[in-house]
Amino acid sequence: MIQILYQHILVQVKQLNVLEQLRLLEAIAQLVQRETVSKPPRSIRELRGLGKEVWKNLDAQEYVNQERDSWE
Template sequence: MSNYQEVLLQAQSLTPEEQIRLIEELSSLIRQQVTMTPKPKRSILELRGLGKEIWNGIDAQEYVNQERDSWNG
């Protein structure tokens, strides 16, 4: 039996009040771990090329011309 299963069985034997207390304490421990773990910095360059398949077969200048024409009504 895994540790998780053992703990789950033990938690099921607790009263509802004890289960709620256990959840609150586990949540607190997890929040502390999450806030102590530094998040990696992200770069805008990671988005480079995202969605490029949408533009396959479309002439850029023709697209710009159509957009400009739509501004005038």
Template structure:
């Protein structure tokens, strides 16, 4: 019999409360392993300033006015 089958049989002999606790503990262990092996998440703040040189020579208010005027056709 495989280890998995043995563990499953042992889990079936537990009370429902113990089974729930086992599930919670296993979930916690799995989450920790996934967190340790997953790639670090990025923050939107890493994009701060990206492309700012494009806007150097453009007046912000004039740009907004032109965009608003284009809405009306």
């Protein structure tokens, strides 16, 4: 049913001149844009504390020293 409706609309759109098609395209784009739910921007602060359990029992300086030693 939807495919038939789509084809019917497409046939009608093809009968419009280019300017009318562009106006229709703009109207459809505005309609879709209003329907699109935009998510609020995320903050880098939301990452605070993420993964802290990984470092719970590690000494930071010892870790850095081990990493530096592995470079040689």
